[in-house]
Every structure is written in structure tokens, then in C-alpha cells.
Amino acid sequence: MSISKRRVEAILHKEVHDLRRSGNVVYAMVVLPLVFLIQPVIQVFTIPSSGSSTLHHEHTLVYMLAIPALVPAALAAYSIVGERVQGTLEPLLSTPVQERELVLGKALAVFLPSIAVAYAVFAFFIAVVELFAAPGVASGLVQAPDVVAQIVFTPLLVTWSIWVGMAISARSSDLRTAGQVSILVSLPTVAITSLIAFNVIPANLRVTLGFGIGLLVLDRLGWRAATSFFNRERLITTTK
Secondary structure, eight states, X not given: OOOOHHHHHHHHHHHHHHHHTOHHXXXXXXXXXXXXXXXXXXXXXHOOGGGGGGGGGOOGGGGGGHHHHHHHHHHHTTTTHHHHHHTOHHHXXXXXXOHHHHHHHHHHHHHHHHHHHHHHHHHHHHHHHXXXXXXXXHHHHOOHHHHHHXXXXXXXXXXXXXXXXXXXXXXXXXXXXXXXXXXXXXXXXXXXXXXXXXXXXXXXXXXXXXXXXXXXXXXXXXXXXXXXXXXXXXXXXXXX
């Protein structure tokens, strides 16, 4: 059966409405970005012009890829367990919506705000650097390859984190536990981006291609896995 755009949009609107009432939204979209924005901002205000030459060998902007890795994981963790807590899972599964439509609608409800937050925080940081950094610091921090990496890898990381969060949510019965486990499982991705930012892992073409191809494969596998987790009979049985 083909996917119905109308049903996907209905799930999308419902999920956005539910997320607005969840405390996870405030935590994921405000607290988490602030945590990973503090260190780069401090660096901007503490590096003198004389130290700007060393920045050309660093990749501070890559550190901010932790935001698209963690924010969607926290939001997606609400997708199924939130329905269980509210008692709306069985009525939802009794509708004619397909598993693929349900997964796609819920994923889009997380993908869109996560992308918006990640890019908005990144743009804010670039603006702070350009306006307030010491002379020479902006050109050292804002390097074209790092900007491109942020633009390209953000949607890949968001997609992978969504599949992780949704899979964990489908297996959980407690909101807090689902959120914490989703964040925990996403930490290895954050560790990789942080190690690249601090030059522990070299940011060369080979590493970049490997990371990108790996994410593409994981995103594809994650879509299939997430759809399989949304088996109606299993979800209803585990809910009861």
C-alpha cells in the first residue's frame, strides 16, 4: 500500500500538539543546546588576537554537532511511551493508519523542530563570533569546511537520533527512563564529534567520508528498524 500524505500530516499535527505539552520539549530544545553552546562562546570571549593562529588547526564548530545528535533523541523518546502514558496508544493503533505512516509522521514532528534548533543555534554562534570576537578570531573559528560539515551532517545526525529515540520509546513504559536511555545511547555519536573538534580524531577527507557514509547506512537501517518496532500486535500486547 502507498503512503497517504493526508494520514502522515494528521499524525504530524497530532504529534506536534502532544510535544508542545511535554516538558521534554523545554529540556531538549532549550537546555541541551545551551549546554553545548557555553563552551564555544566562552572560547570566543577568552581567546586574544595573538592566539587566533592556533584556531586554524582546530574545529570548534564541529563540537556543536552534539546538538543535532541529542535534541531529537530526547524528543523522539516521547513518541510511543508518551502515547502509553496518556492511554492513547490503542485508539491510535486502531485507526487505518499504516505503520510506515505512523513512523513517518512522528519522525517528521521531531525532525523539523530539531533541524530548526540546530541551525538556529549554529547561526547565533556565528553571529556572536563575527560581532564580538577579537580580531582574527572569527576567521580562525569559522572555517568553510566546518560550516559545510555542520550543514551536511546535521540532518544525518538528526535522522539517526530520531530512529534511536523511537526504537527506545517503543520498548519503554516510563517517560523519564526512555529519555535518559535515548540520550545515553546517543552519547557515542557526541563523543566522535567532540573528538574531531578537539583534534583527537583528525578531520581529514577519509574520516569525513567514512562518518558520512556510516550515517547514511545507519539512517537507512534505522528507518527499517523503527518501522518493525511499530508492530501493532506487539505494541498493544506490551501496553496491556
